[in-house]
Amino acid sequence: MTWAEMQPLLRDASLDTLFMVWWSTLYTILGGLPLGILLVLTDRGGLLQNTVVNKAVGVVVNLGRSLPFIVLMVWLIPFSRFVVGTSIGPSAAVVALAIGAIPFFARLVETALREVDHGLVEAVQSMGGGTWTVIFKVLLPQALPSVIAGLTTTVIALIGYSAMAGAVGGGGLGNLAIVYGYQRSETGLMNITIVLLIVIVTAVQLAGDLAVRTLARRGGRQAAPVGLRRLWTPARPAPKPAATVPAQAEAPEAVKSS
Amino acid sequence: MxxxxxxxxxxxxxxxxxxxxxxxxxxxxxxxxxxxxxxxxxxxxxxxxxxxxxxxxxxxxxxxxxxxxxxxxxxxxxxxxxxxxxxxxxxxxxxxxxxxxxxxxxxxxxxxxxxxxxxxxxxxxxxxxxxxxxxxxxxxxxxxxxxxxxxxxxxxxxxxxxxxxxxxxxxxxxxxxxxxxxxxxxxxxxxxxxxxxxxxxxxxxxxxxxxxxxxxxxxxxxxxxxxxxxxxxxxxxxxxxxxxxxxxxxxxxxTPGSELAAELFPVGGEPSGPDRTVVDVTFHGDAATQPVISQLSRTYNIDISILGAAMDTVCGKQVGRMRIELPGRFEENVVPIGFLREQGLQVDVADVNPAPAGALLKDGAK
Missing domain, CATH: 3.40.50.300 (P-loop containing nucleotide triphosphate hydrolases)
Structure with missing residues (x-):
């Protein structure tokens, strides 16, 4: 296969992947952020303590997370057809991707918001602030670095999931690698696809880390070096690890605990 | 400002x-x-x-x-x-x-x-x-x-x-x-x-x-x-x-025996020997501005030792407590103690000899 033949395939597949990741990320934020906030507020001792709602949302979130993505996608075919009018192609895949990622992101948001010091909530309540004030002036701004770190993780997971979109004819780089690389033994094309995926994932991670670091520095805190700079920053003699490592250190932990 | x-x-x-x-x-x-x-x-x-x-x-x-x-x-x-x-x-x-x-x-x-x-x-x-x-x-x-x-x-x-x-x-x-x-x-x-x-x-x-x-x-x-x-x-x-x-x-x-007052102004101190009278004097109000102790010493010609004191300015007034020692038994000191009470001070005779310091005989003078 020549480069001239590969080029249009790679271009279309990349655009499909970006299309799917972009739109599914958008819907994931729209769905996951409110769900995460709801989980925190309705929990025991929360501002809107409500065991029934909390348990119900928790069950739905866990259900969404326990299904393997490929199963979820096939299971959602009728729903995708209902929402976007078609059960195949990138648009249909966006529906499945968003629904798969919303519970994941909701848990990450929940973890991030829980780390906000309750004293801050109390301070705002003592000023006469209500629930909305607490959400928009305290919880979200204070948890923003952690939420961004969680979003980075979610976007990278979405890039991975989007490889399975081929199962519903979604196209994208993952599909290209399977169809040409595996089924037609075009190793060259597969390798280029893999490199492209690595580049995209690295770019997302660096952008996320940079955002987290900028936000953390805004608070006057010392942030650890981020991304590639970690590689060539010489190991320093552990300068007070607990005190100086801010929000982004919580990101890997958040992934584990979710 | x-x-x-x-x-x-x-x-x-x-x-x-x-x-x-x-x-x-x-x-x-x-x-x-x-x-x-x-x-x-x-x-x-x-x-x-x-x-x-x-x-x-x-x-x-x-x-x-x-x-x-x-x-x-x-x-x-x-x-x-x-x-x-x-x-x-x-x-x-x-x-x-x-x-x-x-x-x-x-x-x-x-x-x-x-x-x-x-x-x-x-x-x-x-x-x-x-x-x-x-x-x-x-x-x-x-x-x-x-x-x-x-x-x-x-x-x-x-x-x-x-x-x-x-x-x-x-x-x-x-x-x-x-x-x-x-x-x-x-x-x-x-x-x-x-x-x-x-x-x-x-x-x-x-x-x-x-x-x-x-x-x-x-x-x-x-x-x-x-x-x-x-x-x-x-x-x-x-x-x-x-x-x-x-x-x-x-x-x-x-307030006699106030726990809060005692915590705010803790006084301690042991008598220097037998036949001494130990007295806790509490200053509150106007008397605190007068040099009561030296007046007492001069009036009755007695030597007074200060065993411990916690004096302070609280809200602009000199307040506090002082533990002083008068020579002689309690019976010999009824008059000086009466003098201190006349000055508007609260006086408690501290029973420090057999019992541990701090246990007060309330209104021991009566």
């Missing part, structure tokens, strides 16, 4: 109008079938313009009490009245605060032990937060915030983030924020407990100045007697969810 006046003017702002009143305040926590009584029928009366300190060990219920005053914690029973408004009536059911309660809260400032500043906002923006909640316009917010920063002596830190400030500076920002809504009442929840002694003094001085200049009523809880000694007009001692003693500092000192 005007130079703080001498502390002798301390009582000038106190009026008899009650500002914070709690009656029969009770808080019971229930968890897993067990009940813990944090507050057990607390009656508190804080007068307008005074600095009122609530002391007690941790677990005594102080923190629950102050959080019940602005209903951050819902009392199980009893009422809380702040500036003539019955807050418990506004509470409604459930944990959500209704609009009226929120409005009432905005007129009560609160300062916290751990400052509770938003690290994502600048100092100025932190102070503007309560004004944002009140719906004040942007320009007005900025004017007010800068004015308050000037008041607490941090005019140059408006654009800094809390993470760049020292503990004392953070608490100054916390105080400025608490004052943004022009409150009549300031609640201070262990506001100096996380600070070093010198910073504690400067924060207390600031609270005292604000109390004087703005006529602000301050209710503070603390576990440090030093705080009460430094700025409080009145104090209450809490134990096991109850207020066991309360009153102005002079009143407490005048």
């Amino acid at each position: 005007p130079v703080p006046g001498p502390l002798t003017a301390a009582h000038s702002t106190v009026t008899e109008t009650p500002v914070i009143t709690t009656t029969g305040l009770t808080k019971v926590y229930r968890s897993r079938g067990r009940e813990v009584t944090a507050l057990d029928g607390v009656d508190l009366h804080v007068r307008e313009g005074e600095v009122y300190g609530v002391v007690g060990q941790s677990g005594a219920g102080k923190s629950t009490l102050i959080r019940c005053v602005n209903l951050l914690e819902r009392p199980s029973s009893g009422t809380v009245t702040v500036a003539g408004q019955d807050l418990t009536a506004l509470a409604g059911r459930g944990n959500r605060a209704g609009a009226e309660l929120r409005k009432a809260r905005s007129r009560i400032g609160m300062v916290f032990q751990h400052f509770n500043l938003l690290s994502s906002r600048t100092v100025q923006s932190n102070i503007e937060l309560p004004l944002e909640i009140l719906g004040v316009s942007g320009k007005e917010r900025e004017r007010k915030a800068l004015e308050l920063l000037d008041l607490v002596g941090l005019a140059d830190k408006a654009k800094a983030y809390p993470g760049q400030l020292s503990g004392g500076q953070k608490q100054r920002v916390g105080i400025a924020r608490a004052l943004a809504g022009d409150p009549k009442v300031l609640l201070s929840d262990e506001s100096t407990s996380a600070l070093d002694p010198e910073t504690t003094r400067s924060i207390l001085q600031l609270l005292r100045d604000l109390n004087q200049q703005l006529g602000l009523t301050v209710l503070l809880i603390t576990h440090e007697m030093e705080v009460v000694k430094t700025i409080c007009d009145s104090a209450a001692l809490m134990k096991g969810g109850r207020v066991v003693e309360s009153g102005t500092v002079s009143e407490l000192l005048a």
Whole structure:
């Protein structure tokens, strides 16, 4: 296969992947952020303590997370057809991707918001602030670095999931690698696809880390070096690890605990 | 910022109008079938313009009490009245605060032990937060915030983030924020407990100045007697969810056997030999300004040794306790002790010979 033949395939597949990741990320934020906030507020001792709602949302979130993505996608075919009018192609895949990622992101948001010091909530309540004030002036701004770190993780997971979109004819780089690389033994094309995926994932991670670091520095805190700079920053003699490592250190932990 | 006046003017702002009143305040926590009584029928009366300190060990219920005053914690029973408004009536059911309660809260400032500043906002923006909640316009917010920063002596830190400030500076920002809504009442929840002694003094001085200049009523809880000694007009001692003693500092000192007075002004000291009379003298009120001890010595021509003393200026008055030793048995010292009582001092004969120091024979002279 020549480069001239590969080029249009790679271009279309990349655009499909970006299309799917972009739109599914958008819907994931729209769905996951409110769900995460709801989980925190309705929990025991929360501002809107409500065991029934909390348990119900928790069950739905866990259900969404326990299904393997490929199963979820096939299971959602009728729903995708209902929402976007078609059960195949990138648009249909966006529906499945968003629904798969919303519970994941909701848990990450929940973890991030829980780390906000309750004293801050109390301070705002003592000023006469209500629930909305607490959400928009305290919880979200204070948890923003952690939420961004969680979003980075979610976007990278979405890039991975989007490889399975081929199962519903979604196209994208993952599909290209399977169809040409595996089924037609075009190793060259597969390798280029893999490199492209690595580049995209690295770019997302660096952008996320940079955002987290900028936000953390805004608070006057010392942030650890981020991304590639970690590689060539010489190991320093552990300068007070607990005190100086801010929000982004919580990101890997958040992934584990979710 | 005007130079703080001498502390002798301390009582000038106190009026008899009650500002914070709690009656029969009770808080019971229930968890897993067990009940813990944090507050057990607390009656508190804080007068307008005074600095009122609530002391007690941790677990005594102080923190629950102050959080019940602005209903951050819902009392199980009893009422809380702040500036003539019955807050418990506004509470409604459930944990959500209704609009009226929120409005009432905005007129009560609160300062916290751990400052509770938003690290994502600048100092100025932190102070503007309560004004944002009140719906004040942007320009007005900025004017007010800068004015308050000037008041607490941090005019140059408006654009800094809390993470760049020292503990004392953070608490100054916390105080400025608490004052943004022009409150009549300031609640201070262990506001100096996380600070070093010198910073504690400067924060207390600031609270005292604000109390004087703005006529602000301050209710503070603390576990440090030093705080009460430094700025409080009145104090209450809490134990096991109850207020066991309360009153102005002079009143407490005048109460024989007052635990709070003894904690505020601890005196110790053993007699130097047998046939000595040890006497605890409590100074409160006007007599404290007279050189009573040297008068006693000259009048009766006796040698007096001071075994221990804890004297201080509380709210501008010389108050404190002193343990002195008179030569001879008690019977030989009836007249000098009578002289001290005539001067308006409270005199307790300390029974320190067989029993350990501190056990007082109350009214031993009778």
